[in-house]
Amino acid sequence: MSAIKTENLTKIFGHVEAVKSIDLEVEKGQIVGLVGPDGAGKTTFLRLLAGLLMPSEGSIIVDGIEVIKAPLRVKQRIGYMPQQFSLYGDLTVSENLKFFADLYRVPERKYGERKEELLSFSQLAPFQGRLARNLSGGMQKKLALACNLFHSPAVLLLDEPTTGVDPVSRKELWQLLYQLNDQGATILLTTPYMDEAQKCHQVGLVYEGRLLIYQSPQRLIEEMPGEIIELIIEKDIDREMLQSMPGLKYVYPFGETLHLVFIEGKHGEQEVRKLSEKHGIGIKRVQRIRPSFEDVFFSLVQEQTGAPVP
Ligand SMILES: Nc1ncnc2c1ncn2[C@@H]1O[C@H](COP(=O)(O)OP(=O)(O)OP(=O)(O)O)[C@@H](O)[C@H]1O
Ligand SMILES: [Mg+2]
Structure with missing residues (x-):
């Protein structure tokens, strides 16, 4: 069974066909990168997969769930990190984690242990009391990632998880992604950085709403x-x-x-x-x-x- 499967996935906003008939199949355990110019439809595609938007046409299966039929159930299986800031700047690191734990309905008895795991994973333990807005850009991205991992999601949908952070933080974030992938998570991310696309198992080129290419970066280079x-x-x-x-x-x-x-x-x-x-x-x-x-x-x-x- 594949981790993600879309068929003829289409989303039209008024006159804009943001996503046009995308067929994509992602195997479990892969890291897939979507690249494409601004406005190509990458964010819209991820939001459709996350069940946040209803498609105009087509079908979506994520981790065995038909997203259109069960948009709420799919949220328990995925970690979605939006392109725009998703943290509460005037809450501390700890409070942000608690907020997301409640959102994901993490039971109180499991919360403490999982929070410690996530703080250690994201190397944010020393900063638990700091307001999110006072963290560096890289730390904010790590916190946003950690917040979406409470429920140990099988599929991660990450919209530009490393955009705008310094090269060292980018490297650290990639180490976190590799760790999650080693633990079995399938990762679909978007990136404006070509060196990051090259790190993915498969890369998809999105252009004017279409998925033009889906291939391993090595093969794309060879061919x-x-x-x-x-x-x-x-x-x-x-x-x-x-x-x-x-x-x-x-x-x-x-x-x-x-x-x-x-x-x-x-x-x-x-x-x-x-x-x-x-x-x-x-x-x-x-x-x-x-x-x-x-x-x-x-x-x-x-x-x-x-x-x-x-
Ligand atoms: N809610 C919306 N209502 C109307 N049009 C929208 C909406 N969301 C996206 N669009 C349009 O759909 C197209 C695709 O946008 P989208 O944000 O998915 O692109 P993107 O590839 O993520 O771009 P970027 O690289 O700038 O993040 C754009 O033309 C955008 O203006
Ligand atoms: Mg986008």
Whole structure:
């Protein structure tokens, strides 16, 4: 039995088709990452799975429960962490935990032990008395996660659980996710960070409400068509000039460099150098590189939008 299964899942808000006919099947014990541009429908999709929104069409099964028939029952099986702040800033760490324990109807006799477990898991024990609003961003995310674990959910739906926190806290949060996954939790999360998507067992690309790709990041990288040449450029260059290069599929900024994706086997580094010189493009270095997941993501999105130069 899969942990999550949706068929033809669709949600329409007025004129906006936020989620369009998504079929997704997530095996138990997997960590799945959803990526996609702003407004692609990721949050709406998670809210549908969590039983917080009713779909316009389609079916959803989460941990064996038909969500549309039993939206309340599913809440006992999932931990849902919304994208927006879900804590009470003027309550302490302890009080926030108590609030969520009551929400999840944790019996009083079990509460103390579970609270200690969660404080230790999230490394928040020394801060129990601190107001949530006075915690760092990373600690707030850890607390929000802990608050949703009282009932040891089988499926975690985490909407951008690491957005806006520093790299060290991001790493720590991922360690917590790995721990939960080791204990058997299936995790579906959204992330704007490509390095995080690459850590997932499977990654889904959501674009304009559709699930365009669902694949392991390794396979996506292996199967990326075309070759990537990285240009380390001297100054701002005229993108239109680049566009006239024969065989060029996409160009996108990559940190301080530009990545050019050429049709496979079309160009060598020397040729790109010559072409750049011919077009008066000042470059410091040209090198063929192995694609990263970020390259795959940009290429896929550009393929969809059909725009060769952003
Ligand atoms: N309650 C709502 N009423 C009307 N439109 C909505 C509602 N919720 C979402 N939308 C619209 O649905 C689309 C998808 O939004 P959603 O928040 O799911 O995207 P997202 O992928 O999570 O974006 P982001 O990366 O910015 O978080 C957007 O066009 C949004 O404006
Ligand atoms: Mg969102």
